[in-house]
Amino acid sequence: MELPRVTQVFGSATTWKQLLSMTRLRFFNIVHEVPFWAIALIMIVFVLISGHFAGRSNGVEVWPVTYLMVAVVSGQSGLFLVIIGALYAGELMWRERDVRFEQIHDSLPLRDWADFVSKFLALTLVETVLASVVLVCGLLSQAMEGYFRFELGQYAKEIYLIYLPQMLMVILLALFLQTVLGNKFVAHAIVVGFFVLIPVLYQYGIENRLYLYGEITPYTYSDMNGYGHFVRGLFWSISYWISVGGLLGVFAVSFARRGTEQSFASRLKAAWPRMARLTPTATVFLLLGGTSGGVFYYNTHVVNKFRTAEQNRHRSAEYERRYKKYQRLAQPKVTAVDAEVDIYPERRSFSGRGYYTLVNHTDKPIDEVHVTDSRESVEDVNFDRPFRQTLGDKEYFYATYQLDKPLEPNESMRMNFRVAYTSRGFKDGNERPEFAYNGTFFDRDYFPFVGYNQSDEIDDPVRRREEKLAPLEEMAAPGDPYYSNINLFTSDSEWVTFHSIVSTSADQIAMAPGYLKRDWTVNGRRYFEYDMGSTRINNFFSFLSGRFSVKRDQWRDVKLEIYYQPGHEYNLDKMMDASKTGLDYYEKNFGPFQFQQFRVLEYPRYRQFAQSFPNTVPFAEGIGFIERLKKPDDIDLLYFVTAHELAHQWWGHQLIGSQTQGSNMMSESLAEYSALKVMEKKYGEDMLRKDLRYELDRYLRGRGGETRHEPPLVLVQREPYVWYQKGALVMYALADYIGEDRVNLALRNFLEKNRYAKGPYPDTRGFVAALREQTPLDLQYVITDMFESIVLYDNRAVTGSYVETPEKKFKVTLKVSAQKKKADGSGNETPMTIHDLIDVGVFSGTKEHLKRLNLHKEWITQETGTFEMVVDEKPTFAGIDPYNKLIDRNPADNLIEVEKK
Ligand SMILES: [Zn+2]
Structure with missing residues (x-):
């Protein structure tokens, strides 16, 4: 029999048709597989569950805004897409072989490239579908959380332009490995190996993303700034x-x-001839790769000097090695700052000029002025008298200037300088967070520092060892004759007067501490003049610029302003309320507020803190502006942080300690205490229990992770868990023992005595004395234990029961045990004899919502004790120190359910 002859036409139309049909076939093959569905379903469940928690950051509830949600859903689904991409890359490559079909398939007249491309397209399609599912999961999660501001554009950018391309890189790598290697599982292992290896390489300082397959440049989305300056780096690296x-x-x-x-x-x-045919395609990819790699390299290594984290540490270490010898060199102090700063948000740059007034407050002439320039932003330092530069070590941030005629004691002079930072191109990570198209925020660090700056030293003990530096120097003890005259915050300065003119682009508002004197526009740029008048401030200022909306209010004669990103209106009223309640409480209890304005300014979430400059508080967009209290007893961090930063206008901007051990607590612990009291005014004493418990847990965790030694509060050096958490707890407890009024009186007296002290600056010896003055004799031990020692309690409710009395009351019997130990800060503990006044109490209600029926203090003089209390209501719980006012290493066992006998 003769077969009919078929003319074979292998033109390009046929190839495209084949490509399409093969792609379709392969796509449907994959999505009909059970494992695919299994993985996809697990992914969906996983993503939806995580989506539920997208609005929770560091234990605080926030609105699940799109950048949070998209980060969670893409982060949680990434591994699933990688698995599916890699798995089916293997299956597609080997399917024909595995089913012993390869001889038929391979003899089909399908072009090599079309075969490969159809596999790639099928996988791309699969991943696109999955990525879209992830996107929908994100929207669904937001809706389920009651958030309906769907930002589809941002979802599309993140999912299809950043997330999906990374998956395509995985597919291409997997297809390549599956083809070249003769073994499916070896290829899988290598793909997996890549994902394990890359984080390890970063650890070992291999950070150049041009060598790390599929690694794109790091970026942060901000509501204020979109993808902002990260777009170019993302585009070229992808x-x-x-x-x-x-x-x-x-x-x-x-x-x-x-x-x-x-x-x-x-x-x-066989590959050579094919390679030849593929040369044009290869050339296109080579050109594209070469160009984009070249642009990336040029920007990240040529325009911007690329330095690994390790290289940056070497520089700090070398600065210390070379110039620490000058730490105690007599230098004049800054007493006035005047600056003109031009901010160019669209270029993420600024330039400025200014002068310091320098005064010689030593008793000897000074003939050399030293300058640290840690941000490499200072240029053109000169003086109002003849001088010559004797050292200009740009690489290690230091310069020295010899004055022809020395600065005599009590004489002052002017030091002029220029400052600038220019962003060029883009960097591979380590973009300076201070500069943004919308939301510039930089501070005094960009201005010259007179002398050696100890705060530029590396403080991580491990890193110091790596750099062969001696352990970080201990701070001087209170009363140290040298450091008593050094200001804790800015060792090169005294209190300063401050004046500035700031300019920015026409559509933005520029800010600096001080009162707005005038604003005007010249050549399409807006100018603002700020003056602090005669009010002295720390030499600690910032410049900000952004497209803000402004909310205004008034508290007595104080103008209140919040500069915020439109759309972030969620908590503005609460922020205002915290400011007013705070001003009210602080003025009444501590003394007058020194300014006539208080301003909070939102800045992009490249950094995550709020910071108190004089009458000006930059506040990160991610930490309060999007807060959302879900339950009535959720901790209101926004309220707390606003009150804390406001309190620094007293504790830090009126009172500054000397640069000695303990001084940090006189700003941070007092700001914490003040904020707790404001919280108490707003939310009531019972609500505060949760805050205190949160502080206690964090303190215990902090001391558990201590790598050096833990100091007592009044000797704290660089241990934030002591000055924040322990400080808040013990100040609050002291107020509970001796009364809020007495504590506040002690604070007021201490502040009055030391307000704007010039040196010697106050230290914690005077602070403790002020507290002791207000503390009755039998409670002096509280100050010794809490402030001057490290004392830990282990209080426990052992048994609790009640009987109904004939008068229809309830008699509760509570058995407790109480122990007290003193820690030496290095892990050794010694038991102490207990002779302490401690709360005991009886409650009704649930553990979450206790209602106090009887709460009073008892002198506990033995390690076990039994107490009887008669209450009117049927009790549910009883306990010792039930509110965790004391530092108790096991705070959970202080309360016990009472049973009817
Ligand atoms: Zn603070």
């Missing part, structure tokens, strides 16, 4: 790796297996 992936694809096509011949040598032989 283009680069997609091109490299494309090149891998070309190699894979050349090496594709055909027929039964499978030895590597023979495939190599």
Whole structure:
């Protein structure tokens, strides 16, 4: 029998048709597989569960805004997409072989590239569908959380332009490995290996993303700034790796297996002619990869000097090695700052000029002025008298200037300088967070520092060892004759007067501490003049610029303003309320507020803190502006932080300690205490229990992680868990023991005595004395234990029961045990004899919502004790120190359920 002859037409139309049908076939093959559905379903469940927690950051509830949600859903689903991409890359490459179909398939007249491309397209389609599912999960999660401001544009950018391309890089790598290697599982192992290896390489300082397959430049989305200055780095790094992936694809096509011949040598032989045919395609990818890699390299290594984290540490270490010898060199002090600063938000740059008034407050002439320039932003330092530069060590941030005529004691002079920072191109990570198209915020660090700056030293003990530096110097003891005259915050300055003119682009508002004197526009730029008048401030100022909306209010004669990103209106009223309640409480209890304005300014979430400059508080967009209290007893961190930063206008901006042990508590612990009291005014004493418990847990965790030694509060050096958490707890407890009024009186007296002290600056000896003055004799031990020692309690409710009395009351019997130990800060503890006044109490209600029926203090003089209390209501709980006012290493066992006997 004769078969009819068929004319074979292998033109390009046919190839496209084949490509499409093969892609379709392969796509449906994959999505009909059970494992695919299993993985996809697990992914969806996983993503939806995590989506539920997207609005929770560091234990605080916030609105699940799109950047949080999209980060969670893409982060949680990434591994699933990688698994599916890699798994089915293997299956597609080996399917024909596994089912012993390869001889038929491979003899089909399908072009090599079309075969490969259809596999790639099928996988791309699969991943696109999955990525879209992830996107929908994000929207669903937001809706389920009651958040309906759907930002589809941002979702699309993040999912399809950043997330999906990274998955395509995985697919291309997997397809390449599956083709070139003769073993499916080895190829899988290598793909997995990549994902394990890359974080390890970062650990070892291999951070150059041009060598780390598929690694794109790090970025942060901000509501104020969008993808902002990260766009270019993202575009070029993604283009680069997609091109490299494309090149891998070309190699894979050349090496594709055909027929039964499978030895590597023979495939190599077969690859050459194919490679030749693929040269044009390879050239395109090479050109694209070369260009994008080149642009990336040029920006990240040529325009911006690329330094690894380790290299940056070497520089700080070398600065210390070279110049620490000058730490105690007599230098004049800054007493006035005048600056003109031009901010160019669209270029993420600024330039400025200014002068310091320097005064010689030593008793000897000074003939050399030293300058630290840790941000490499200072230029052109000169003086109002002849001088010559004797050292200019740009690499290690230091310069010295010899004055022809020395500065005599009590004489003052002017030091002029220029400052500037210019962003050029883009960096691979380590972009300076201070500069943004919308939301510039930089501070005095960009201005010259007179002398050696100890705060530029590396403080991580491990890193110091690596750099062969001695352990960080201990701070001087209170009363140290030298450091008593050094200001805790700015060792090169005294109190200063401050005046500035700030300019920015026409659509932005520029700010600096001080009162707005005038604003005007010249050549399309807006100018603002700020003056602090005669009010003295710390030499600690900031410049900000942004497209803000402004909310205004008034508390007595104080103007209140919040500069915020439109759309972030959620908590503005509460922020105002915290400011007013705070001003009210602080003025009444501590003394007058020194300014006539208080301003909070939102800045992009590249950094996450709020900071108190004189009458000006920059507040990160991510930490309060989007807060959302879900339950009535959720901790209101926004309220607390606002009150804390406001309190620093007293504790830090009126009172500054000397640069000695303990001084940090006189700003941070007092700001914490003040804020707790404001919280108490707003939310009531019972609500505060949760805050105190939160502080206690964090303190215990902090001391558990201590790598040096833990100091008592009044000797705290650089231990934030002591000055924040322990400080808040013990100040609050002291107020509970001796009364809030007495504590506040002690604070007021101490502040009055030391307000704007010039040196010697106050230290914690005077502070403790002020507290002791207000403390009755039998409670003096509280100050010794809490402030001057490290004392830990282990209080426990052992048993609790009650009987109904004939008068229809309830008699509760509570058995407790109480222990007290003194810690030496290095892990050793010694038991102490207990002779302490401690709360005991009886409650009704649930553990979460206790209602106090009887709460009073008892002198506990033995390690176990039994107490009887008669209450009117049926009790549910009883306990010792039930509110965790004391530092109790096991705070959970202080309360016990009472049973009817
Ligand atoms: Zn603070």
